[in-house]
Amino acid sequence: MANPDRLTALDSTFLHLEEHSAAHMHVASVMVFEGEAPTHRELVEHVQSRLHLVPRYRQRLAFVPLGQGRPVWTDDPHFNAYYHIRHTALPRPADEAALKRLAGRVFSQRLDRSKPLWEIWLVQSMAGGRFALVAKTHHALVDGISGVDITTVLFDAAREPVPTAPPSPWSAKPLPGSAKLLGEALMERTTVPGEMARGARALLRGPRRVAGQVRDGIRSVAATTFSGSAPDTRFNVEIGPHRRYTFLDTDLARLKSIKDSLGGTLNDTVLTVVALALGRYMRRHGDDTEDVVLKAMVPVSVRSKEQRGSLGNQVAAMWAPLPVGVENPAECLRTIATAMADLKESGQAVGAQVLTNLAGFAPPTILSQAARLQARQSFFNLVVTNVPGPQFPLYLLGRRLEVLYPVVPLAQRQALGIAVMSYDGHLGFGLLADYDALGDLEDLAGDLRASVAALSRAAGVSTPTKGAKRKSTAKRSSTAARASSNGRPGGQRARSG
Numbered sequence: 001m002a003n004p005d006r007l008t009a010l011d012s013t014f015l016h017l018e019e020h021s022a023a024h025m026h027v028a029s030v031m032v033f034e035g036e037a038p039t040h041r042e043l044v045e046h047v048q049s050r051l052h053l054v055p056r057y058r059q060r061l062a063f064v065p066l067g068q069g070r071p072v073w074t075d076d077p078h079f080n081a082y083y084h085i086r087h088t089a090l091p092r093p094a095d096e097a098a099l100k101r102l103a104g105r106v107f108s109q110r111l112d113r114s115k116p117l118w119e120i121w122l123v124q125s126m127a128g129g130r131f132a133l134v135a136k137t138h139h140a141l142v143d144g145i146s147g148v149d150i151t152t153v154l155f156d157a158a159r160e161p162v163p164t165a166p167p168s169p170w171s172a173k174p175l176p177g178s179a180k181l182l183g184e185a186l187m188e189r190t191t192v193p194g195e196m197a198r199g200a201r202a203l204l205r206g207p208r209r210v211a212g213q214v215r216d217g218i219r220s221v222a223a224t225t226f227s228g229s230a231p232d233t234r235f236n237v238e239i240g241p242h243r244r245y246t247f248l249d250t251d252l253a254r255l256k257s258i259k260d261s262l263g264g265t266l267n268d269t270v271l272t273v274v275a276l277a278l279g280r281y282m283r284r285h286g287d288d289t290e291d292v293v294l295k296a297m298v299p300v301s302v303r304s305k306e307q308r309g310s311l312g313n314q315v316a317a318m319w320a321p322l323p324v325g326v327e328n329p330a331e332c333l334r335t336i337a338t339a340m341a342d343l344k345e346s347g348q349a350v351g352a353q354v355l356t357n358l359a360g361f362a363p364p365t366i367l368s369q370a371a372r373l374q375a376r377q378s379f380f381n382l383v384v385t386n387v388p389g390p391q392f393p394l395y396l397l398g399r400r401l402e403v404l405y406p407v408v409p410l411a412q413r414q415a416l417g418i419a420v421m422s423y424d425g426h427l428g429f430g431l432l433a434d435y436d437a438l439g440d441l442e443d444l445a446g447d448l449r450a451s452v453a454a455l456s457r458a459a460g461v462s463t464p465t466k467g468a469k470r471k472s473t474a475k476r477s478s479t480a481a482r483a484s485s486n487g488r489p490g491g492q493r494a495r496s497g
Contacts, residue, residue: 003184005073007061007140012070014139015061015113021412022241024110026117028136028407029421030103030247030430033399037124037131040087046154046397047120048081052167053153056141057084060116065178069185075172076116084116089124096247099123099132103245106134107407107432110241117141130402139409155394155401230295230381234285234437235278235416242435246445247405250452252391252427254461261459262330264337269455270386270420270427271296271320271340272333276451279324281444294322297380318343319380329451329458382416383408389423405430416444 007015014025038046051057059073090098102123111117117138126132176184230236259269274296279289298320321339326332385408394401405428406419415437419430429448433441456462 003072003188005059006188007070007072009070011140015071017411018110022239023409023411024107024241024243025139025409025411026107026111026136026407027139027142027409028103028107028134030099030245030405030407031133031135032099032126032402032404033131033133033396034402035129035131035399037122038397038399040085040122042397043120043122044081044085047085049167050153051081052170057116057118058170058172061113062176062181064181064185066182068182069188072176072181072184074175077172077175079116079172084119086119086121087124088121090126093127094125095127099126100244100246103134103407104243104435107136107245108241108243108435111136111138131399133396136407155396157392157394159395159398159400161395230379231292233294233381234282234287235294235381236413237415237434237437238413239410239415239434240436243410244433244435244438244441245407245431246441247428247430248445248448249403249405250427250429250449252422252425254452254456255427257461258333258455258459261461262333262455264333265340267298267386268333268337268340271298271322271336271384272329273448273451273455274384274418275322275324275326275332275336276329276454277444277447278322279327280447280450282324284443289325292323292325294324294382295380296320296322296382296384299383299385320384322381322384329455333455382414382418383411384418384420386420387422389421391422391424393424404428407432410434 017023018025056073058076058079060076061071062074063071088102090102102121106119106121111119117140119136121134123132123134255266255269255273259266262269264272275294278294282289282292296319298318318340320343321336323332323335326335385406387406389404401423403426404421404423406421407430408417408419410417410432415434417432419432421428421430429445431441431445431448433444438444
């Protein structure tokens with residue numbers, strides 16, 4: 001039987017992508033809260049009270065000798081929450097610009113593989129009576145979609161959470177020795193083919209069903225593999241280890257109204273905002289965008305409802321077209337909506353998952369080489385990920401989370417990544433870029449704002465007033481409060497959203 005603590009092939013790939021490169025494969029977020037910050041000790045004690053819900057966060061990697069197997073997760077006997085939960089402050093005026101600079105520096109640092117692969121930075125005393133958290137977790141531990149559920153174990157759905165029983169005391173299991181790690185890895189190599197043989201015998205009992213599955217699988221893999229290369233752009237250059245980060249916030253209802261007026265899905269609308277912004281940015285730099293279609297890698301969750309909240313990656317991908325040469329907002333949205341509908345029919349996402357499953361049978365040395373090839377590929381120009389979050393207020397130690405901005409990592413020759421996440425009526429855009437390649441990242445953020453405005457005008461959607469926003473937020477707060485009064489622990493309610 002395979003070790004359940006062994007990394008999957010996809011998780012191992014994220015480790016290999018960091019080797020011999022300037023890529024840092026961690027997903028992250030920047031969260032801004034109302035009110036006075038908790039003390040460092042209060043935050044550490046709060047996190048420790050919830051760690052039993054995410055035991056991986058007290059585990060580190062153990063590597064198999066001679067590279068004869070994928071690493072396994074094992075308890076860290078030296079786990080110290082104060083190492084992972086840092087305390088810092090911003091220089092005056094402690095505004096959002098300072099927070100962005102701090103986030104860029106934090107995201108420029110690779111996580112230490114000899115310790116559990118996560119960090120949380122408590123950012124003290126922002127302007128406006130606020131504070132922030134900057135959190136990052138290695139992609140091998142959690143993907144950006146399931147991470148929504150995992151992160152919210154720290155939050156409650158009410159300002160005053162329902163008291164819960166304290167967790168049982170934790171003690172680390174002994175570290176496995178090199179001989180045990182090697183023996184288990186070699187044993188799995190002999191048992192997995194046996195499981196494959198039993199699967200083959202089962203397949204023979206249903207030849208027609210199997211033939212259909214094989215045929216569909218080949219079609220979906222072909223759709224993925226032969227989707228063509230992406231054009232060469234200023235976003236596809238060699239990157240260094242240093243990062244810039246910026247964010248912006250827009251109203252979720254506004255994007256939904258645009259979708260309702262012009263057609264397509266909310267994800268189509270988000271991709272259109274990105275395409276229009278990238279087109280504006282490229283033309284301002286003198287690039288010819290006529291008939292240019294960039295390719296965005298859009299992660300798609302293939303995690304079942306039963307697997308929600310589990311750690312490890314269950315993600316496939318689609319290569320979405322971004323027609324940056326189409327300047328008419330409505331036409332750009334129609335083009336993307338039609339293309340995305342066709343891609344879903346083509347089975348491209350299924351093909352990516354089939355290839356991921358096949359990687360599970362590859363020896364680690366082959367996985368390492370495949371990761372290097374993947375990092376140098378030219379199938380897409382950038383990653384654009386759109387993750388749905390909870391649509392009610394969340395609280396940390398009684399402080400309300402105002403806005404949340406996500407982060408998607410950069411791979412080799414990927415100088416820009418755009419992550420989008422909805423929360424409590426907001427849509428937060430997080431832009432991560434190579435420090436040298438995109439020195440004017442704030443200008444691109446301005447292009448995103450201009451693209452939202454242009455789409456709004458094309459759809460006949462007015463900008464929501466501040467009063468309407470406050471009324472909507474108050475209504476959601478009342479709904480969340482009623483939900484929490486039903487006796488559910490706050491953490492459970494948050495994860496179910």
